[in-house]
Amino acid sequence: MECAGKGSRTPCAGGPPTRGCHRCRAVAYCSLSHQVSHWSVHRSECKRLEQQMKRADVLNDFPFTFTREATQIQGTRCSFLTRHGIHCLGMWKCECSCGISTTSFDNLRLADGWNLPSELCPCTGPSSPIPKRLTTWKDYCEWRCIPLYSPAALLLHWPLTVYQAIQLAIHQCLLPQISNELRIHYLGPEKELLQLPVFGELQALFPGVRMHIDLVGPAVPHHRDGEQIDLSYARCSQMDCRCKDSVGNHTEIRTTSAPCAVTLQLHAGCYHDCYGELVKDSFPHIILALNAGIAAYTSWLPTLELIKEIKVPAFFSDYCEEASYLAVCCISSATGTAPKIQIQMNPFRQPSRVEESALFLPCYSNCFLFGL
Numbered sequence: 001m002e003c004a005g006k007g008s009r010t011p012c013a014g015g016p017p018t019r020g021c022h023r024c025r026a027v028a029y030c031s032l033s034h035q036v037s038h039w040s041v042h043r044s045e046c047k048r049l050e051q052q053m054k055r056a057d058v059l060n061d062f063p064f065t066f067t068r069e070a071t072q073i074q075g076t077r078c079s080f081l082t083r084h085g086i087h088c089l090g091m092w093k094c095e096c097s098c099g100i101s102t103t104s105f106d107n108l109r110l111a112d113g114w115n116l117p118s119e120l121c122p123c124t125g126p127s128s129p130i131p132k133r134l135t136t137w138k139d140y141c142e143w144r145c146i147p148l149y150s151p152a153a154l155l156l157h158w159p160l161t162v163y164q165a166i167q168l169a170i171h172q173c174l175l176p177q178i179s180n181e182l183r184i185h186y187l188g189p190e191k192e193l194l195q196l197p198v199f200g201e202l203q204a205l206f207p208g209v210r211m212h213i214d215l216v217g218p219a220v221p222h223h224r225d226g227e228q229i230d231l232s233y234a235r236c237s238q239m240d241c242r243c244k245d246s247v248g249n250h251t252e253i254r255t256t257s258a259p260c261a262v263t264l265q266l267h268a269g270c271y272h273d274c275y276g277e278l279v280k281d282s283f284p285h286i287i288l289a290l291n292a293g294i295a296a297y298t299s300w301l302p303t304l305e306l307i308k309e310i311k312v313p314a315f316f317s318d319y320c321e322e323a324s325y326l327a328v329c330c331i332s333s334a335t336g337t338a339p340k341i342q343i344q345m346n347p348f349r350q351p352s353r354v355e356e357s358a359l360f361l362p363c364y365s366n367c368f369l370f371g372l
């Protein structure tokens, strides 16, 4: 936690901020003077934050056995990951602060697997057809036979959030029922660039659909620009598991004759700069920008204008309700219209709290979704 008045004329008093705002209980201050000076800013948000704090219990509600620990404000990520034997390993590296400090997007690797035993992760195709609609982590875990003590959901929230956004788009008739192909423009990937193998799970979530995802953003390393990646299920750590049977051709449970179910392509640069090149041979069905931080980065403005112009449904996610609220304000003023899909909680938000938040407001990766 940081003092909400940080950055005012006088420096913060040392130590963690202990003076909470008694009304919203969402912010804290290092000193009375910072609380007083910040009131001119905070007065316009305090009531809204108070309402958002009332929904904290719902946001902190997950079916996992580790929920209690993973929803605490105090940092427990490193010990959590250590206990599951995955601390600073492969795709898990950027799930704690000490791991992320030693990785860079240049290390983008595709060979990483789950680093979990096969019964804890979806390393092969599903053993039963997907239920009509998955609406909770519990539904998903039951269908994929993953026990509720598995940490796999900490990475699976990426493909599941893609699934949720697409379900919302279909439900709101922004997308036709998907036939056999789905083209996604995925904007501003960051951390997920180091976790790309988990997107292989999309082939289980969209059986028989050929998915092509263009990942476009400034965090894509320039020397990987244009690279195409065919994904299959990320593998488990067991040498004798059947996910190792078909090296180079792990397609045994595929139901269609499609060449590859999930293809990613990397593009370095901002969307509005790459767009012309991207749509040369095909147009996207949907645009996704996860954990977008629209209100925090002015570089979103030209992209928002472009999205409005091309009339492709676009879905965004953010870490907390307040960030989503501010993003929607930005979208409304940049496009002149309110988002069609109002801010809603994502059932597939990452079930582990973001540690370095400036608010007591519950903060999760892919916590809320909204769309244009």
Ligand SMILES: [Zn+2]
Pocket: 003, 004, 005, 006, 011, 012, 013, 029, 030, 031, 034
């Ligand atoms: Zn302060």
Ligand SMILES: [Zn+2]
Pocket: 021, 022, 023, 024, 025, 026, 027, 042, 045, 046, 047, 049
């Ligand atoms: Zn307040």
Ligand SMILES: [Zn+2]
Pocket: 077, 078, 087, 088, 096, 097, 098, 099
């Ligand atoms: Zn760590």
Ligand SMILES: [Zn+2]
Pocket: 118, 123, 124, 235, 236, 237, 238, 241, 242, 243, 244
């Ligand atoms: Zn396996």
Ligand SMILES: [Zn+2]
Pocket: 222, 225, 268, 269
């Ligand atoms: Zn380039």
